[in-house]
Amino acid sequence: MDRIPILRMGNFLLVTIQVDLYDRLALTLEADLVQMVKKTSAKGVLIDISAVTIVDSFMGRIIGNIASMSKILDSETVVVGMQPAVAITLIELGLPLKGVHTALDVERGMNLLKSMIDDFDDEDIEEDPDGSLAE
Amino acid sequence: MDRIPILRMGNFLLVTIQVDLYDRLALTLEADLVQMVKKTSAKGVLIDISAVTIVDSFMGRIIGNIASMSKILDSETVVVGMQPAVAITLIELGLPLKGVHTALDVERGMNLLKSMIDDFDDEDIEEDPDGSLAE
Numbered sequence: 198m199d200r201i202p203i204l205r206m207g208n209f210l211l212v213t214i215q216v217d218l219y220d221r222l223a224l225t226l227e228a229d230l231v232q233m234v235k236k237t238s239a240k241g242v243l244i245d246i247s248a249v250t251i252v253d254s255f256m257g258r259i260i261g262n263i264a265s266m267s268k269i270l271d272s273e274t275v276v277v278g279m280q281p282a283v284a285i286t287l288i289e290l291g292l293p294l295k296g297v298h299t300a301l302d303v304e305r306g307m308n309l310l311k312s313m314i315d316d317f318d319d320e321d322i323e324e325d326p327d328g329s330l331a332e
Numbered sequence: 333m334d335r336i337p338i339l340r341m342g343n344f345l346l347v348t349i350q351v352d353l354y355d356r357l358a359l360t361l362e363a364d365l366v367q368m369v370k371k372t373s374a375k376g377v378l379i380d381i382s383a384v385t386i387v388d389s390f391m392g393r394i395i396g397n398i399a400s401m402s403k404i405l406d407s408e409t410v411v412v413g414m415q416p417a418v419a420i421t422l423i424e425l426g427l428p429l430k431g432v433h434t435a436l437d438v439e440r441g442m443n444l445l446k447s448m449i450d451d452f453d454d455e456d457i458e459e460d461p462d463g464s465l466a467e
Contacts, residue, residue, distance in 0.1 A: 202348060202383045202413070204438045206341075211438075213337060213348045248337045278337070303339045303346075 201226050203233050208240040209310060211303070215248045223259045230263055234270045241310035242267050245303055247278030257292035264297040273298065273313050277306035336361050338368050344376040344445060345369065346438070350383045358394045365398055369405045376445035377402050380438055382413030392427035399432040408433065408448050412441035 201222065204211040210233055212226070230242065244260065264274035275298045287294060298313075300306035336357065339346040345368055347361070365377065379395065399409035410433045422429060433448075435441035 200383070201350060202380065204346075204348065204380060204382075206438055206442070211339075211346075213339065213350070215336060215348070215350045245337060245339060247339075248335070303341055307341070 199225070200229060203229055205233070205237055205239070208314070209243055209307065210234065210237065210239045210241070211243045211245065213245040213248070217251075218256050218259060220255070223255070227259065227263055227266065231266050231270060234267055234272045239272050240314050242272055242274045243303060243306050243310065244274065244276045245278050246276060246283065247280070247302075249283060250280055252283045252286050252290075254290050254292060257287050257290060257294065260297060261292070261294060264294075268296065273310060275300055275306040275309055277301065277303050334360070335364060338364055340368070340372055340374070343374060343449070344378055344442065345372065345374045346378045346380065348380040348383070352386075353391050353394060355390070358390070362394065362398055362401065366401050366405060369402055369407045374407050375449050377407055377409045378438060378441050378445065379409065379411045380413050380441075381411060381418065382415070382437075384418060385415055387418045387421050387425075389425050389427060392422050392425060392429065395432060396427070396429060399429075403431065408445060410435055410441040410444055412436065412438050 199222075201212060201214060201216070204213075210230070212230065216222070218226070233239065234242065242263070244263070246260075249256075260276060264276075267274045276294070277300045279299060298306075298309060300309050334357075336347060336349065336351070339348075345365070347365065351357070353361070368374065369377065377398070379398070381395075384391075395411060399411075402409045411429070412435045414434060433441075433444060435444050
């Protein structure tokens with residue numbers, strides 16, 4: 198297995214992490230994901246880690262990196278399905294995943310992303326590039 | 333990794349197969365999936381196999397089994413993201429995946445499932461259990 202598949206679902210990208218993220222795989226995921234955000238103009242990235250039972254500082258850092266990279270590409274990251282033991286480990290490792298939103302499951306994560314995008318759209322209404330509006 | 337995560341998305345379940353489906357893992361997936369279809373009353377199951385590059389007769393049979401089991405629980409199965417090489421191998425193995433719908437990617441698969449469910453709803457309009465209709 199040389200790469201983790203990234204699924205496109207409307208405006209969002211979904212990644213399910215099922216295997217141990219050793220160095221090369223994690224870096225490939227980072228690179229693939231930012232490419233995919235650019236290519237699909239995705240507004241949100243959902244990372245499902247429900248199958249992850251063991252986490253180390255490397256993986257914590259990778260998740261933080263992905264969130265930061267997506268953020269500067271104008272896309273929000275939500276991590277879903279974290280096991281309680283993983284949450285305990287992350288905090289004990291001193292990795293509070295700042296800037297990463299979390300939700301209990303994919304459905305809640307998807308709703309969170311939708312609400313974030315709606316809020317953003319309300320605040321920042323885009324102007325019509327042609328200066329004309331369809332009636 | 334002792335089980336493959338099953339993600340619930342509205343009326344559908346999504347499974348991404350990223351690892352080799354050896355015997356025990358495949359049987360666990362079968363069992364988990366039918367349990368989950370029952371528990372969530374899911375109307376459709378999406379199986380993403382875009383990360384699968386090698387397929388054997390066992391895996392072909394497992395996919396067929398999952399589709400048949402879901403079918404008798406009133407849920408449709410769509411396999412998405414099949415690699416061309418996998419399609420070649422399945423046919424050469426004599427496994428045309430009868431009863432399994434396929435689509436190129438998750439989005440198309442989701443649309444296919446939605447259209448199948450809509451068709452079904454049109455054919456078979458449920459009666460109101462109370463015998464009264466809200467106005």
